Amino acid sequence: MSKPKVIVTRKWPEEAEAKLQEHFDVVLNKDDKPMSADELQDALRNADALCPTVTDKVTAEVLSADPLRAKIISNFGVGFNNIDTNAARERGLIVTNTPEVLTDCTADIAMTLLLMAARRAGEGERHVRNKEWTGWRPTHMLSTKVTGKTLGLIGFGRIAQAMAHKAHFGFGMKIIFHDPFPPSKEVINRFGATQCDSPEAVLEQADFVSLHCPGGEKTRHLLNAERLKKMQSHAILVNSARGDVIDEQALVKALKDGTIAAAGLDVFENEPQVTEDLLTMENAVILPHLGSATTETRVAMGLRVFGNLKAHFDGKVIPDRVV
Numbered sequence: 001m002s003k004p005k006v007i008v009t010r011k012w013p014e015e016a017e018a019k020l021q022e023h024f025d026v027v028l029n030k031d032d033k034p035m036s037a038d039e040l041q042d043a044l045r046n047a048d049a050l051c052p053t054v055t056d057k058v059t060a061e062v063l064s065a066d067p068l069r070a071k072i073i074s075n076f077g078v079g080f081n082n083i084d085t086n087a088a089r090e091r092g093l094i095v096t097n098t099p100e101v102l103t104d105c106t107a108d109i110a111m112t113l114l115l116m117a118a119r120r121a122g123e124g125e126r127h128v129r130n131k132e133w134t135g136w137r138p139t140h141m142l143s144t145k146v147t148g149k150t151l152g153l154i155g156f157g158r159i160a161q162a163m164a165h166k167a168h169f170g171f172g173m174k175i176i177f178h179d180p181f182p183p184s185k186e187v188i189n190r191f192g193a194t195q196c197d198s199p200e201a202v203l204e205q206a207d208f209v210s211l212h213c214p215g216g217e218k219t220r221h222l223l224n225a226e227r228l229k230k231m232q233s234h235a236i237l238v239n240s241a242r243g244d245v246i247d248e249q250a251l252v253k254a255l256k257d258g259t260i261a262a263a264g265l266d267v268f269e270n271e272p273q274v275t276e277d278l279l280t281m282e283n284a285v286i287l288p289h290l291g292s293a294t295t296e297t298r299v300a301m302g303l304r305v306f307g308n309l310k311a312h313f314d315g316k317v318i319p320d321r322v323v
Helices: 014-023 037-046 085-090 103-119 121-129 158-171 185-190 199-205 248-257 276-280 295-313
Strands: 005-008 025-027 049-051 072-074 094-096 150-154 174-178 208-211 236-239 262-265 284-286
Touching: 005 014, 005 037, 014 025, 014 295, 037 049, 049 295, 072 295, 094 295, 103 121, 103 158, 103 208, 103 236, 103 262, 103 284, 103 295, 150 158, 150 199, 158 174, 174 199, 248 262, 248 276, 276 284
Parallel strands: 005 025, 005 049, 049 072, 072 094, 150 174, 150 208, 208 236, 236 262, 262 284
Antiparallel strands: none
């Protein structure tokens, strides 16, 4: 019996690719070049499964491929707003993601951004590298203390809870949050967290605001000009979730005019393109979408994709099915 054919859209860690090759007829992307919409359509026509990443736009047009051979789209990422899930459902396609395995590392990056923005770490490193540093002095590059401050979380799922753990137990931070689907009282009480009725209530009280909500139309520009104005002028905004959650032009204006003090960003509205103004702003810390970028996590994500595919082709319950 022939093995199911699986097409992988980007290069994965070797251990994860090898696991796929043990069980499936796998087409790998050895050059790691992004696939075009036409190539994604061809993959759906010619394989039993497609394994895209969060940067592959699996749109309704892509999903209109005919004839459609693929039965499952197993996404390499916890987010799946890169896939038109309604169109996938209409075509009878199963969609899966990779939750849980990237929680800690993404929370680590969010905390890194918070600390870098608060303590002007990126600016300070550039200062030294550019040979501009003339020595220690009492008023040089004064910044903001983190310990004991209030951290506001928009969204309180796994990653936000992991950040709350680091912030509360590591830095003695007070935790407040808003989530339309909050966790149990037991989870909330674990961090001594305070639940807020709206994003605005979080924004008005927090010294640091970290975004942990999914992307997509429902949350697009959740942080717009109006909501940014609700933040305190000394507050710092962190985004390790999805770029389209923030209106990037409104953020640039808020950073320029002092509406907020600084921002730490790992994701961007039109990545890999970044709004030009952000590239030159000293009060913006910017990273190239590194949230899950550890070897351990990326291997675990690949193995999670494998587990979903194996369950599908074995006729078993798929653990991470979202459609």
